[in-house]
Amino acid sequence: MSQRVTSRSSRTSLIRTRAAVLAAGLGASVVMGAGVAAAADTTAASGIAGAVEAQAAAQAKAAKAQAAQVKKAAEAKKAAQAAKAAKAVKAKKAAKAAVKKKASWVDPVKTYKLSASFAQNGGMWASKHSGQDYAVPTGTPVVATHGGTVVKAGGNGAGDGPAYGNAVVIKHGNKTYSQYAHLSSVNVKAGQVVKTGQKIALSGNTGNSSGPHLHFEIRTTPNYGSAVDPVKFLRAKGVQV
Secondary structure (H helix, E strand, O other): HHHHHHHHHHHHHHHHHHHHHHHHHHHHHHHHHHHHHHHHHHHHHHHHHHHHHHHHHHHHHHHHHHHHHHHHOOOOOOOHHHHHHHHHHHHHHHHHHHHHOOOOOOOOOOOOOOOOOOOOOOOOOOOOOOOOOEOOOOHHHEOOOEEEEEEEEHHHHOOOOOOOOOOEEEEOOOOOOEEEEEEEEEOOOOOOOOOOOOOOEEOOOOOOOOOOEEEEEOOOOOOOOOOEOOOHHHHOOOOOO
16 A cells, blocks of 8 residues: 555656656747747848948948039039130130221221332322222222321312322321322211221222222321332231231
8 A cells, every 4th residue: 555655656756757847848948949039130130230231331322422423513514614704705805806906907998909009110100109009999998097087088189189089188196197099989078087997988990090999098298299108007007918
């Protein structure tokens, strides 16, 4: 009787021990599973954080590159504007220079062929030729070679004799006068102020003339006998005669 009780008690104790061991093992497994899960979560979190950081770095790099492009474009635009401004200033200066040049001396006619020259000998003149002839058709516009005041205008050479036909004499100051002769018509009168390049007459064949042309003189007085070489004079003023 005593042995059976002891045996049964031992079996019960053994069962309890096994149960405890199993329970302990199960608990350990649960704890280990939780640890593995926690480790997996940590790894995933680290991966996500790394990806976010990499994306942020890429975005920062892209933003920096874009900023550099914008800066470069702005600098290029600024340089283009500066170049445009410089070009405008240059053009303005050129325009002023052109106006200044235009306001200087010019040819008395635009399209021509030089014929009889200054101091040339010939039967057409009482002495040597007193001016430069510009061969042009009758009716060609004649302009003032420089601004000044008309001191003579009309027939009979404007007072210098019938050989000149219709003529005009302009005073330019500093003892300088210009004369235009053999005109078909005169468009100015004595006392009138004219500008450089202003139309003053039409060329013709009046007076002592062998054909349509403009007789042009540069004088030191308003009267015949004071002429100087007009081509040399005009070239010294920058006119391409």
